[in-house]
Amino acid sequence: MGEKIVALKVDVDTYAGTRDGVPALLEDMARFGVHATFYFSMGPDNSGKAIRRIFTRKGFLNKMLRTKAPAAYGLKTMLYGTLLPAPMIAESFPDVLRETERQGHEVGVHCWDHVKWHDYLPWLPKHLTALELGRAFGLFEEILGHWAATCAAPGWTVSPDSLEVQDALRLAYCSDGRGTHPFYPVMAGRRFRTLQIPTTLPTADEILGENGITPENIHDYYMNSLKDGLNVLTIHAELEGGAIRPSFVRLLERFAAEGVSCVTLGEVAAGISKAPDCRFYMGEIPGRAGDVAIQGEVLP
Numbered sequence: 001m002g003e004k005i006v007a008l009k010v011d012v013d014t015y016a017g018t019r020d021g022v023p024a025l026l027e028d029m030a031r032f033g034v035h036a037t038f039y040f041s042m043g044p045d046n047s048g049k050a051i052r053r054i055f056t057r058k059g060f061l062n063k064m065l066r067t068k069a070p071a072a073y074g075l076k077t078m079l080y081g082t083l084l085p086a087p088m089i090a091e092s093f094p095d096v097l098r099e100t101e102r103q104g105h106e107v108g109v110h111c112w113d114h115v116k117w118h119d120y121l122p123w124l125p126k127h128l129t130a131l132e133l134g135r136a137f138g139l140f141e142e143i144l145g146h147w148a149a150t151c152a153a154p155g156w157t158v159s160p161d162s163l164e165v166q167d168a169l170r171l172a173y174c175s176d177g178r179g180t181h182p183f184y185p186v187m188a189g190r191r192f193r194t195l196q197i198p199t200t201l202p203t204a205d206e207i208l209g210e211n212g213i214t215p216e217n218i219h220d221y222y223m224n225s226l227k228d229g230l231n232v233l234t235i236h237a238e239l240e241g242g243a244i245r246p247s248f249v250r251l252l253e254r255f256a257a258e259g260v261s262c263v264t265l266g267e268v269a270a271g272i273s274k275a276p277d278c279r280f281y282m283g284e285i286p287g288r289a290g291d292v293a294i295q296g297e298v299l300p
Contacts, residue, residue, distance in 0.1 A: 002228035005261045007268050008036035009175055009199060011152065012237040013114050015045040015087045016077050021241025022096050026103055028245070032252045037175070037265040038100050038237075039110035039152040042090040042136040046115040048082035077238075094143045101144060106264040108150035112136040118155035126161040133165055150265065152176060156199070156292035158185075158280070163192040173197055173269040178285055179295025181230070182272050185280035186299055195275060197265050198295050199234045201225060204244060206287030215244045219251040226260065230268060 010025060012018050018040065029036060080086050090097060101107045111117045112132045121129065133151065140148045151166065153176040163185060166174055171194050177185075179198030184191065201222065207213045213221050222233065235241075240248035255262060279296030 003261060004226045004228060004259075005230050005263060006226070006255065007197070007230065007232045007263050007265050008034065009152065009232060009234045009265060010036050010038040010237060010240075011110060011154075011234055012038060012040045013110070013154070014041070014047055014077050014238055015080065015089050015092065017237035017241065018089050018093045018096055021237030021239075022100060023241075024245055025235075025237060025241040025248075026100060026105075028241075028249055028252060029105075030103065032256055032262075034252060034255070034262040035103075035105050035264050036262070037106040037108060037150070039108045039150075039175075040090055040097055040140075041110045041112075041114045041154070042139045043088065043112035044086035045077070045080045045089050046086045046113055047077045048079045048084065048086075090139055090143060097140075097143050106150070106266045107140075107144065107148070108152065109133070109136045109140050109148045110152055111154045114154045117153065118157050121153075121157050121159050121162060124159075124161070126164070129159070129161045130165045130168075133162075133169065137169065150174060150269075153293065155290070158187070158282070158293040160188045160190055163187060163194070163280075164190075166194050167192050173265065175199065175232070175265055177280060177293035177295055179278070181295075182268065182275045183278035183295055183298075184275055185295075186277050187280045191277055195269060195272065196280070196295070197232060197268055200227075200230070200232045201234075202285075202287060203234050203236070204239050204247070205236070206285075208244075210287060215247045218244070218247050219254055222251055223254050223258070232265070232268075 012022055097107060112135045137148055149172040151174055156177050158176045173195040175197045177196060177198045180200055182195055182197045185196050277299045281294055281296055282291040283294045285292055
């Protein structure tokens, strides 16, 4: 059997996830000498506005109930941007971003407004897409003193315009989709030059409550799902750093016991000298409401 490698990608979607979840993950990862790539939402936390997905996305309500999302994310988070004002995330906790980088983790941009990008990207004109990323990258540079080398789309939602804007930002790589191996995306007949490193494993919120998977045994599912070579696991500060934190600790314990190597996405990108062009499209995957960006067939 070959070596199993896990690149850990951490999506930080909310004010509470930045305040509470990230420090918890930093503490747990430090115990095991593990480093990850953290993607921070930089602007307002409008999580409460996501409630409209009940009416626009098939399966969204079922997912919310199956994963006990209200309990996991907290009542205040579920009201931000509606009954409660939307708090600013990164400017409220700049030291969290700095401490994450200080501890040796890779830090990148998730978005400016998570809900806006996730729900409206297909209808945003290119200049507004550029503005969303530009504001996020500008604040990132202000806080950390350097340009971000990577970003990851909220909800794995992309468009040809968003990929074009990423190319213009001259990033080292992005992690915007779901797939099996690193590639260069071709969407709507256009080839883009920013390397994509897709998430290869399902996320906790996609599988909890399905097929007997619980917080108590999800680590077994992941260990049984690892393939030889590269695996990319996306976790969320609000879940693995909060509601199911013990589950993630058990997974780290298994990684350590069974010799699974954990790396950052940047380390993966640095080791790639050649990658294929692949079709990139929006489509459905099990356990997630709404379409996500999916790696398709290799193109000539």
